[in-house]
Ligand SMILES: *[C@@H]1O[C@H](CO)[C@@H](O)[C@H](O)[C@H]1NC(C)=O
Ligand SMILES: *[C@@H]1O[C@H](CO)[C@@H](O)[C@H](O)[C@H]1NC(C)=O
């Protein structure tokens with residue numbers, strides 16, 4: 001499967017605006033798709049026009065250029081897990097992709113590719129390309145159940161889109177894009193006897209009105225599932241949100257101006273609006289967030305949310321530290337403090353004024369329970385390759401509890 005990350009960030013190759021794409025390997029049944037036959041309609045911010053193009057692949061140097069060709073291969077059985085376990089692979093982590101990991105996912109998403117404004121695709125780095133080749137190799141030996149999306153010159157069985165900085169004025173264009181892909185996939189479904197998957201990522205709701213850029217009802221007509229960006233509620237950012245430290249994805253708690261900054265609040269919004277809980281997956285961050293120069297509690301008695309001293313207006317720390325990096329930095333990750341209200345784990349070291357929040361078995365178990373109780377579709381992981389060397393978080397997540405026994409399909413929230 002591949003994810004399309006459409007953003008307005010600078011293109012690192014040419015210095016022009018670029019549409020970023022995440023090529024994703026989903027772990028579905030594999031089948032043929034001539035991607036070169038798909039025309040994407042993308043809104044061009046620079047000209048204000050919708051343009052159509054066939055994706056082509058181009059290296060950074062722009063020398064070699066060829067159309068994506070996708071081939072068919074064996075279809076696999078549907079996943080044995082009753083919930084979605086969607087694993088993204090990031091571009092930066094050096095931990096290798098293993099068959100063992102892939103066997104625990106229902107979809108693997110490969111996030112290493114960017115789209116240029118002219119519609120050409122490229123791997124962000126040489127390492128990304130190597131990882132892609134490795135993932136492709138590994139999925140060949142996964143015997144099952146897994147849906148793997150191959151992209152460039154390979155098979156895939158779906159597409160995952162993330163329009164990172166969509167505005168309300170983009171709503172119509174985004175729906176056009178989804179509708180167009182769905183139409184083409186439906187034709188291909190028929191032709192290839194295969195169900196192609198479309199998924200998208202939607203932002204946390206009721207924070208800055210990001211959710212208003214999407215037409216939820218229409219979106220649900222075209223997509224198979226939605227990954228809700230229900231994380232990064234706190235982080236050592238270089239902006240005004242960086243002055244409060246807390247868990248990336250707290251299930252419940254919220255304080256002061258951040259009353260809505262939790263998974264539950266966002267999921268309630270989407271489920272109550274759509275009445276389709278099992279279309280939505282919650283995020284499970286496989287990274288730790290580290291803050292330095294952390295001072296007092298947010299309020300007396302609230303230990304898990306803390307104030308951060310800024311330097312030149314910026315928080316210092318590490319927003320996306322892998323679990324391996326955490327261990328190498330000698331954090332005692334198995335000795336975390338538990339916050340009952342947030343359902344989150346953290347380590348606060350007063351001597352050095354450093355603070356670390358992260359998921360562990362206990363918080364993951366709480367999230368699994370939450371997914372089941374609220375009849376949600378499942379989870380999505382950012383990212384599988386940030387786990388520790390034993391895949392402890394992935395193992396905790398893909399427990400029998402999550403995968404056995406599907407829960408109901410009706411909203412449970414009091415809407
Ligand atoms: C992938 O497999 C091919 C042949 O099976 C092999 O030549 C190649 O080295 C492998 N690449 C990686 C990155 O594992
Ligand atoms: C597609 O499959 C055919 C036959 O199985 C093979 O000859 C061809 O090389 C494949 N193309 C790609 C791009 O993998």
Ligand SMILES: *[C@@H]1O[C@H](CO)[C@@H](O)[C@H](O)[C@H]1NC(C)=O
Nearest residue numbers: 293295308309310311312316
């Ligand atoms: C810590 O934060 C304070 C503001 O609360 C700031 O004055 C100081 O420079 C920071 N120290 C470091 C080492 O960043």
Ligand SMILES: *[C@@H]1O[C@H](CO)[C@@H](O)[C@H](O)[C@H]1NC(C)=O
Nearest residue numbers: 332334335336337347348349
């Ligand atoms: C575990 O954490 C507690 C509270 O943060 C601390 O007092 C204790 O020393 C830690 N134990 C180890 C073995 O690090």
Ligand SMILES: *[C@@H]1O[C@H](CO)[C@@H](O)[C@H](O)[C@H]1NC(C)=O
Nearest residue numbers: 323324327388389390391392
């Ligand atoms: C991984 O497993 C090995 C063997 O069981 C163990 O020694 C090691 O401490 C584990 N590492 C982590 C990070 O849990």
Ligand SMILES: *[C@@H]1O[C@H](CO)[C@@H](O)[C@H](O)[C@H]1NC(C)=O
Nearest residue numbers: 372373374404405406407408
């Ligand atoms: C299935 O899940 C429901 C709700 O989560 C639970 O009440 C029920 O006991 C479970 N059944 C089995 C057989 O695990």
